[in-house]
Amino acid sequence: MYNPADQNTSMDTACVHAGEEKLEARFGLNTPVVTSSAFDYTDGEVRYPRYHNSLNHQVVAAKIAQLEGAESGLVTASGMGAISAIFMALMKPGDHAVLLDGLYGGTTDLIEGLLIPSGFRFSIWDGDPDHLASLITPHTRLVMVESPTNPLMQVVDLEHTAAVAREHDIVSVIDNTFATPVVQRPIEHGFDLVVHSGTKYLGGHSDLLCGTLTGNRALIERLHPMVVRLGSSLNGQDLYLLERSLKTLALRVRQQSANALELAQRLEAHDSIDEVLYPGLPDHPGHAIAVKQMNGFGGMLSFRLGEKRDPTQLLEVLELIRPAISLGGVETTISQPSRSSHAKLSETERQRLGIDDRLFRLSTGIEGIEDLWHDLRNGLA
Ligand SMILES: Cc1ncc(COP(=O)(O)O)c(C=O)c1O
Structure with missing residues (x-):
């Protein structure tokens, strides 16, 4: 057992x-x-x-x-x-x-x-x-x-x-x-x-x-x-x-974590992105602690668009990745916390936390990584 x-x-x-x-x-x-x-x-x-x-x-x-x-x-x-x-x-x-x-x-x-x-x-x-x-x-x-x-x-x-x-x-x-x-x-x-x-x-x-x-x-x-x-x-x-x-939790989460790590690395190298927040990236401030206490880094990641990009367009251009407020499903979803989970906070509070309109949160699903990247890259183009 x-x-x-x-x-x-x-x-x-x-x-x-x-x-x-x-x-x-x-x-x-x-x-x-x-x-x-x-x-x-x-x-x-x-x-x-x-x-x-x-x-x-x-x-x-x-x-x-x-x-x-x-x-x-x-x-x-x-x-x-x-x-x-x-x-x-x-x-x-x-x-x-x-x-x-x-x-x-x-x-x-x-x-x-x-x-x-x-x-x-x-x-x-x-x-x-x-x-x-x-x-x-x-x-x-x-x-x-x-x-x-x-x-x-x-x-x-x-x-x-x-x-x-x-x-x-x-x-x-x-x-x-x-x-x-x-x-x-x-x-x-x-x-x-x-x-x-x-x-x-x-x-x-x-x-x-x-x-x-x-x-x-x-x-x-x-x-x-x-x-x-x-x-x-x-x-x-x-x-x-x-x-x-x-019964399929481990299978799903391992695939979600692998997709998240790959997307985090690709997003970090993309010139439209200012910042990627994912504990699996070596430059994340919590990376060393994450390595100590996590087994993989999970399926959630956030990224901040660069100044030159219009944050209102991204969600409209994505086709495979759908906007959604919840997370953790087999399908990859995206949210803009300033307009969803953190919309009720005051502008000052959002600024204090560092949650602006350029911040997006991805919940990676179990889809093929190239399909996800194709969609994201189009969205960022
Ligand atoms: C981290 C976290 N904890 C708790 C909850 C509340 O869970 P539920 O919506 O199932 O009541 C949520 C819901 O979004 C959540 O994201």
Whole structure:
């Protein structure tokens, strides 16, 4: 059976087999989809889909836990369903958390729209390892990061972050959506809790809304009642779709990472491009840390058009690569963060972050590299 400590080749086996239940032959090889929302309770067991206790929950949670090298997991109805459960379960009003600057906009919206008005307190961390400890107070319960970040692809030193959190007895949380467990397994670097928008790479076909939480058993047991309370459990049909998608996760992400690296190198050499942000490039400021903690560099990259290029035209000229706000699918998509994910920020805030109209984010798919390059080169011509 797959052992999370094994070489990376075993990740492929885990994608296919981890979590699977050997069922009676008449059910075949695939997990049957439990569609019922009503169950007989007279055997003493209380079964109900929101309680996250169907066969499909069990199988998918075990699979994603094994992929992340975690003891236990939960599968939620969206990434935000998982992220909400973290704050609501691990903090109460008056408590404090440290957040990496520039977390996903939905996470920031949850914090500003619900948690701060309810008395939760937060500090923003600039990602400098030397600054983290000074932000932790006796009321701090958790630190939350993303790595690489969206859309600037900054890399956080996971081992150092987890060590500081452990020293201060607070929970370290990472949103691992951009990397996936194929590329980065934060639990191996000391993180306590890994959250995903499964809507992205885990689902991988741009047709599924879901999320996951993985960590040690005690932590997942603290989160479970909140997932149930918030109504965040995923339904049986989508659990099965997620299980099916996860079987090809390693294949997809390896191809996406290879395409991203190749495109990053070609874009960097193109005279219409000012800057390429991809941790796989040796001149990326986080490259050395990325090499240490990532296995490949993932399928996400950003680039900045040169001054002479009109940024309004690029999206109109591309034919194969489609504009889209989400990411992680088998098809390559492009977004202009200033007009999509970061459109709600003020101009000043966007300038502070370095997100202007010339910045584009690519989510590379699994298509042929020459077809992708042909499209991009035409777009840049
Ligand atoms: C990095 C990251 N985390 C979390 C989320 C939220 O996930 P969902 O849309 O599945 O709720 C997203 C969605 O775009 C994301 O990109």
